[in-house]
Amino acid sequence: MTSPRPSLDATQLGAYFALIEASSLLKHAVEQQLREAGDLSYVQFQLLATLGDSPAGSQRMTDLADGVVYSRSGLTYQAQTLEKRDLVTRTPSSDDERSTTVTITDEGRAVLARVFPGHIAVLDDLLFAPLSRSDVETLADILARARDHMRQTPPRSAAPRRSKKPAGTTDQAR
């Protein structure tokens, strides 16, 4: 950051690094707690929590994938893992033979309930402890805006201009 880069200013860099570091640290801590308390990975917890929050306790694979940030294949893997442990069931949808409906089981809800208190505790201790009430509100507001913007921004806007991919053009190598 002491480099002569005419791009981001110190504040922006600070925000960026703080965001990445804080989320990484938090995620690691949460992951560890989940592993110890219920032998769950973070994704697995997210899936169970999402399902537990759903009206019927079930969702289509695709809708689940949209809620979480992970890939479809990764979701398949985790869903299978959860199914093996009887925390969810997977059944073909009735109106569309292709889609799979994932449903949380009582056992799944039990694990969720067992893990939740510790999860909250970690968040309180690590994330919320050093923040005031208004800090949290502000944080929620700003990050929600950023998230919403990223969600609706075309995933490919990263590289400025690029249309069709004609051939093995050694893409933008400077």
Added chain:
Amino acid sequence: MTSPRPSLDATQLGAYFALIEASSLLKHAVEQQLREAGDLSYVQFQLLATLGDSPAGSQRMTDLADGVVYSRSGLTYQAQTLEKRDLVTRTPSSDDERSTTVTITDEGRAVLARVFPGHIAVLDDLLFAPLSRSDVETLADILARARDHMRQTPPRSAAPRRSKKPAGTTDQAR
């Protein structure tokens, strides 16, 4: 499902989810850009950037690991990968035979320089675009506080005051 349990309030949950989602989305986007522009993973970029920022362009493995959030073994893996591509060199430290000093090469700096503009562009488009100047300042301040707190909080404090367990659930096989 907003159960009647003494959990987090809506604002806290919102902040938590927004933090996780925003950082995940951003990281994915950045990762993709880095991959396309310089065939670097996010960790590799972080390592190169950290080294590039260092006075002599070099650091001990351990110090590097502290800067990044990843594990020692993961760092070893990535350092080896970078070394194979001649983006860094690794030499035993002179005063301590055990430690390894990692140094960025000119080639490494070149890759860094090639990748940087696109990196900035992604950040501008995805993270900073929907935020005002003061938003960024506030965000940086709050997250920096959270991060610093997490860094100095003992790693094992996951479940501090929570010793009660739901019946004689056989603990994990150790």
Added chain:
DNA sequence: CACAGTTGCTTCGAATCCGAAGCACATCAC
């Protein structure tokens, strides 16, 4: 109805990650 294009999910291979165990050097007693 037949066909082409979509959509939903899974399988496959490769890359990456972590924790535990192991190895080698350092440091601290005595």
Added chain:
DNA sequence: GTGATGTGCTTCGGATTCGAAGCAACTGTG
């Protein structure tokens, strides 16, 4: 010195991730 500990890094095995390719079921057009 010499052994007991500690520190720095790597190796090992296993888990998790992704993208690309594949399969099966839907949809739209004539």
